[in-house]
Amino acid sequence: MRSDRVLYLLGSAAPPVFDVRPVIGQAQAAGWDVCLGLTSTAADWLAGDLAELEELTGHPIRHRHRTPEEADPWPPATVALIAPATFNTINSWALGLTSEWVVAFASEAVGRGLPLVMMPCVNTGLTGHPQFDRSIGTLRGAGVRVLLGEGAFVPDAPKQSDRTTYPWSAALAAVAEAAGW
Numbered sequence: 001m002r003s004d005r006v007l008y009l010l011g012s013a014a015p016p017v018f019d020v021r022p023v024i025g026q027a028q029a030a031g032w033d034v035c036l037g038l039t040s041t042a043a044d045w046l047a048g049d050l051a052e053l054e055e056l057t058g059h060p061i062r063h064r065h066r067t068p069e070e071a072d073p074w075p076p077a078t079v080a081l082i083a084p085a086t087f088n089t090i091n092s093w094a095l096g097l098t099s100e101w102v103v104a105f106a107s108e109a110v111g112r113g114l115p116l117v118m119m120p121c122v123n124t125g126l127t128g129h130p131q132f133d134r135s136i137g138t139l140r141g142a143g144v145r146v147l148l149g150e151g152a153f154v155p156d157a158p159k160q161s162d163r164t165t166y167p168w169s170a171a172l173a174a175v176a177e178a179a180g181w
Contacts, residue, residue, distance in 0.1 A: 007032040008077040010102045013041035014084035014121035015163035035074045037062040079179040084121030094135035110142045115178035119147040125158040
């Protein structure tokens with residue numbers, strides 16, 4: 001893969017994370033070198049697939065903070081896509097609470113000016129919580145492209161979501177646009 005087109009795909013523990021394999025393939029077909037990072041719970045959910053995903057991407061799957069002595073195993077990112085992003089990931093990121101590696105990376109990337117695209121995966125019960133709108137506003141104010149609403153992710157009622165309708169194609173299109181391609 002081209003080292004000038006590096007996509008960090010960072011996923012949280014929401015049902016669409018189970019569909020990450022074809023998304024990686026689509027991104028690679030578009031010319032991206034994909035590095036996959038997961039929250040610790042998402043890594044647990046995909047534990048049986050991690051070796052195959054590493055083989056697919058050609059990079060180790062990251063889901064924990066590395067020690068200061070460990071070298072960064074990934075090439076520098078061109079752009080990062082945080083998807084699916086759960087209520088917890090979104091709020092932690094907006095508040096700067098970095099106990100999860102994915103959130104820590106995304107938080108630092110804001111300060112470094114890396115193009116960031118985020119697509120939630122939350123239900124209407126969670127979007128009704130007052131912190132959700134504050135967090136979305138904070139992230140948008142920090143320059144994160146948030147894919148929420150018509151043409152992107154539209155929340156369903158609790159227990160009514162269908163992971164097969166998660167708009168991965170909209171996310172990949174936004175990534176290409178954010179990177180200037």
